[in-house]
Amino acid sequence: MAKHQPAHGETCPVARSLDLIGDRWSLLIVRDAFDGTRRFGDFQQGLGVARSVLADRLKRLVDAGILAVAPASDGTAYQEYQLTPQGESLFPLVVALRQWGERYLFQPGEARSQLVETHSGQPLGLMQPVTAEGRVVAAGETQVQKP
Numbered sequence: 683m684a685k686h687q688p689a690h691g692e693t694c695p696v697a698r699s700l701d702l703i704g705d706r707w708s709l710l711i712v713r714d715a716f717d718g719t720r721r722f723g724d725f726q727q728g729l730g731v732a733r734s735v736l737a738d739r740l741k742r743l744v745d746a747g748i749l750a751v752a753p754a755s756d757g758t759a760y761q762e763y764q765l766t767p768q769g770e771s772l773f774p775l776v777v778a779l780r781q782w783g784e785r786y787l788f789q790p791g792e793a794r795s796q797l798v799e800t801h802s803g804q805p806l807g808l809m810q811p812v813t814a815e816g817r818v819v820a821a822g823e824t825q826v827q828k829p
Contacts, residue, residue: 694826748766
């Protein structure tokens with residue numbers, strides 16, 4: 683699995699993550715992959731992104747080990763993009779961004795897509811940081827230890 687090399691020896695995990703997946707198109711590609719999009723043309727049609735931009739972002743996500751290229755599941759000559767385990771581990775990030783957007787970017791009653799748990803059909807609970815023991819922790823109760 684290829685490792686993304688951060689610019690300028692960045693020691694902050696947030697900065698390194700944003701360097702790789704922090705642009706609009708990369709995150710929307712990952713979102714759509716969670717929603718079942720697999721083919722280049724389907725990503726392009728759904729996102730309305732230029733072919734060159736999409737090709738660049740898909741290559742970066744594949745090189746970083748977030749997506750993998752596989753033969754089409756229907757046996758055609760096409761190829762598909764699949765989330766790797768590393769890519770699937772971005773699910774909490776996508777959920778947290780979704781929940782933040784639901785809370786702050788929509789008016790009450792305004793139409794929006796909704797993520798629900800498949801078995802129950804119910805919305806997910808709020809994503810919150812917790813300690814190793816499971817206690818919810820606020821930002822003011824944390825600190826960054828820099829090297």
